[in-house]
Amino acid sequence: MANMDSTPSLIDPFNRPISYLRVSVTDRCDFRCVYCMSENMNFLPKRELLTLEELDRVCTMFISLGVRKLRITGGEPLVRRGIMGFLNSASRHIGNGLDELTLTTNGSQLARHADSLKAAGVRRINVSLDTLDPDKFAEITRWGRLPQVLEGIEAALKVGLRIKINTVALKGFNEDELFTLVDWAGGKGMDITFIEVMPMGDIGNESRLSQFWSLRELRSRLDSRYALDDLDVSTGGPARYAQVSGSSQRIGFITPLSHNFCENCNRVRLTCTGMLYMCLGQEGNADLKSPLRNHQGNDAPLIKAIRDAVERKPKGHDFDYSRQRISGQVSRHMSHTGG
Ligand code: SAM
Ligand code: SF4
Secondary structure, three states: OOOOOOOOOOEOOOOOEOOEEEEEOOOOOOOOOOOOOOOOOOOOOHHHOOOHHHHHHHHHHHHHOOOOEEEEEOOOHHHOOOHHHHHHHHHHHEOOOEOEEEEEEOOOOHHHHHHHHHHOOOOEEEEEOOOOOHHHHHHHHOOOOHHHHHHHHHHHHHOOOEEEEEEEEEOOOOHHHHHHHHHHHHHOOOEEEEEEOOOEOOOOOOOHHHHEOOHHHHHHHHHOOOOEEEOOOOOOOOEEEEEEOOOOOEEEEEOOOOOOOHHHOOEEEEOOOOEEEOOOOOOOEEEOHHHHHHOOOOOHHHHHHHHHHHOOOOOOOOOEOHHHOOEOOEOOOHHHHOO
């Protein structure tokens, strides 16, 4: 797709091209993962959410400005009503400016949507899964059921979707399943990425510090069992990858705490209410809802708002747990900005 305002694509003040937009299509979810939400969440009134048409318009605008990858997330994206229609519509951009349309999901609704996702041009998805033990799964997600997610994963694999498993590394919770998770994913041809828990949003009585399991330590445990070759691939994202020797399985490490990954950041994040966050770990944002709603027949104000926002993209986040103190915390939940 041609760049509609015929000026250069989006480049931030640190010379990083912005080619990746993550879109949270809802703050709601059918799970209540303990590190993500408190049990009693107050969700936004529906009228505050961007409509699917507004989401489509803003995504189209980003693609016209050089975004090549869209990831749909949430909350749980597959619980938003009409989401498949949105994805079908967004798929018109694939090969026409957009390289990839993808999704991060908890897997609960995958069994019924796998076919339609494939038909909408989605080729790869991320499924979040922290344990393979049904009781622990119920404990960590509060409301989730493991068999339903495993069924969803099988359905997605069956239609040929490639899956990457996302696992939050949680001290004292899934340490003992490290090898089980890697072997299970590898056996199904899935990559797996481990994520350090980030201080985002109030999660009730749970303590971030007691949840935190450093990926430095996790990696050295993996090294004791697998021969891992570090890969030099950059997705412009936070993950670093290693390949299990003798297999095609890749293991990713998202280490916001033990290693800052911001230098190559290529992404911005849109919330379901139309706020653009230029960094997951900073409060700075830009309102795209007003130019969307107030100027329906004129894209110029929206383009200007997007460009102005990218010019304010900060260098990086300030998350830090050193000296047993949490700093750099942000008040919004991951489900609002979209993980
Ligand atoms: N509901 C979908 C899911 O769970 O995949 C998509 C949204 S969820 C917010 C996206 C990812 O963020 C999940 O992999 C989840 O484990 C991760 N996540 C949520 N809160 C987090 C936190 N405080 N620190 C690190 N990862 C977090
Ligand atoms: Fe829902 Fe995903 Fe947050 Fe779990 S991590 S509560 S599945 S949004």
